[in-house]
Amino acid sequence: MYTYEELKEIVNRAIHNMSYEYDSDKLFEPVKYIMSQGGKRIRPVMTLMACNLFDDKVEKAILPAVGLEVFHNYTLVHDDIMDNSEMRRGALTVYKKWDTNQAILSGDVMAFVANECMLNTPAEYLTKVSRLYNETAIEVCSGQQMDMDFEKINYVTHTDYLRMIELKTAVLLAASLKIGAIIGGAEPEEAQKIYDFGRNMGLAFQIQDDLLDAYGDAAQFGKNIGLDIVSNKKTILLLKAMELASGEQLKMLNEQTQTLDFDPGEKVAAVKAIYDELNVKTIVEEMASNYINLAYSSLEEVNVEEQRKEELQNLAAYLLKRTR
Numbered sequence: 001m002y003t004y005e006e007l008k009e010i011v012n013r014a015i016h017n018m019s020y021e022y023d024s025d026k027l028f029e030p031v032k033y034i035m036s037q038g039g040k041r042i043r044p045v046m047t048l049m050a051c052n053l054f055d056d057k058v059e060k061a062i063l064p065a066v067g068l069e070v071f072h073n074y075t076l077v078h079d080d081i082m083d084n085s086e087m088r089r090g091a092l093t094v095y096k097k098w099d100t101n102q103a104i105l106s107g108d109v110m111a112f113v114a115n116e117c118m119l120n121t122p123a124e125y126l127t128k129v130s131r132l133y134n135e136t137a138i139e140v141c142s143g144q145q146m147d148m149d150f151e152k153i154n155y156v157t158h159t160d161y162l163r164m165i166e167l168k169t170a171v172l173l174a175a176s177l178k179i180g181a182i183i184g185g186a187e188p189e190e191a192q193k194i195y196d197f198g199r200n201m202g203l204a205f206q207i208q209d210d211l212l213d214a215y216g217d218a219a220q221f222g223k224n225i226g227l228d229i230v231s232n233k234k235t236i237l238l239l240k241a242m243e244l245a246s247g248e249q250l251k252m253l254n255e256q257t258q259t260l261d262f263d264p265g266e267k268v269a270a271v272k273a274i275y276d277e278l279n280v281k282t283i284v285e286e287m288a289s290n291y292i293n294l295a296y297s298s299l300e301e302v303n304v305e306e307q308r309k310e311e312l313q314n315l316a317a318y319l320l321k322r323t324r
Contacts, residue, residue, distance in 0.1 A: 001308060002058060004315055007048045010058070011041045014066050018113075030094045030106035031113065034073050037089045042319070043176040044069040049312050050180030050194050053304050060122050061183040064129060067117025068176050071133075074110035075140060077103055082148065111137075125182050132182075136175040143167025150234050154258075158239040162203065170202025190302055197298040197312075204291035204320055210235040211284055214272060226268035232257045236287070237280050238271075244278045292320055 002010075015035055020028040044065035051061040079085070080093040081103055087093060095103035121129045146164040150156050178195040186194070213228040214237055228235050238257065245253055256262060256271050275281055295316065299309060 001056075001311060002048065002052055004045060004049070004311055007045045007052075007058070008041050010048065010062060011044045011065060011069065012038070014062050015069065018066070020113075026102075027106055027109055030077070030098055030102060031110055033097065034077060034088075034094055035070065037091060039089060041069060042315075043072055043172060046173065046176045046198065046312075046315070047180035047183075049315065050177040050186075051184035052180075053194070053302065053308050053312070054181060054184035054186045054190075058184075061180050063117045063120035064179055064183065065176075067114040067120075067133075068172070068179070070110050070117060071114040071137065072172060074107050074114065075144070077107035077110065079144065082144075121179075121183060129179050129182055132175055132179060136171050139167045139171045143169070143171075155242070156234050156239055158236055158243060161234065161236055161239050165206040166199065166203055169206050170199045173202040173205075174198035190304075193298045193302050197295050197302075197316075200291045200295035200298065201316055201320065204288045204295060207236055207284060207288040207291065208320065210237055211281070211288065214268075214275065215281060226264070226272075229256075229268045229271045230260075230264045232260070236284055237275055240283055241271075241275055241278055241280050244280070245274065249274050249277065295320075 018035070020031065022028065047065035047068055048058045048061055051058050076088060077094045080088055081095045081100055085093055086096050091097075093103075094106065098106075118130060118133050119126070143164050143166070146160070147168055150161070150164065174195045175198075177198040178191050181191040181194040210228065213235065214226060216225055227233075229238075238253075241253060242250070252270065253274055256267055262270075296313075299312060299316070302309065
């Protein structure tokens with residue numbers, strides 16, 4: 001069995017060795033730039049881990065795994081434009097280093113590079129993997145559309161929000177695992193259990209991310225606390241609070257979330273005070289815990305030797321037990 005670090009090294013080596021033999025070097029400079037920035041490589045490593053659950057020969061899943069990482073980074077190139085983000089992984093985003101048009105075009109070509117990688121799936125699994133990959137890509141775009149739509153409306157239910165983060169974040173984690181399982185020769189029901197593990201883990205991860213923004217330790221979380229509150233971002237905490245609040249609490253939340261004129265520190269304190277009155281933190285923590293339990297339950301049901309699950313269990317623990 002391979003470790004996370006061994007699989008990450010395999011992925012990084014494959015990415016480093018990718019060939020871009022086309023007429024326009026300028027088109028691919030941004031591609032090489034963002035793909036060389038590293039990161040945890042969670043999705044491709046999960047693909048190889050899931051393959052390794054069922055087969056020791058993970059090499060047949062390497063290029064499809066790289067394709068998933070290229071697709072993920074392609075979405076980041078375009079997301080950074082939509083979000084006006086200037087930095088990514090401690091470096092300038094593609095559109096800030098070049099320009100918006102270059103970022104759009106280079107992002108577009110990454111989608112086709114990802115497809116080329118996916119075509120290296122073993123022939124007996126290619127149709128099934130390609131269909132899952134395409135369905136997932138459409139779902140990810142649908143999740144981004146929902147996220148943009150939510151910015152324009154005042155009221156969003158927590159159920160709608162959960163569906164949005166499922167599409168935008170969780171389904172790609174889930175598909176990365178299922179694709180690895182398929183290539184590893186898993187039976188359909190086993191591959192689905194792996195998918196459910198990834199989906200629930202992705203939901204828990206994003207819910208925890210919302211919690212960390214409001215209640216995390218700034219030094220350990222890596223960014224200032226309360227940025228989502230200051231920017232009026234619709235998080236699971238805010239949406240649950242809006243559902244539970246009434247009277248003065250609801251009036252105060254509406255006032256705080258419909259303007260950017262408040263002092264940031266005072267705004268964070270005021271909104272968190274309402275969260276505490278409504279017990280929102282505990283409610284959302286329980287929600288995350290339920291998804292974590294569902295994730296582990298799905299992994300436990302996978303019919304392979306327990307020792308083969310250890311690396312996936314360790315990776316899940318690392319992702320889901322971040323310091324608050």
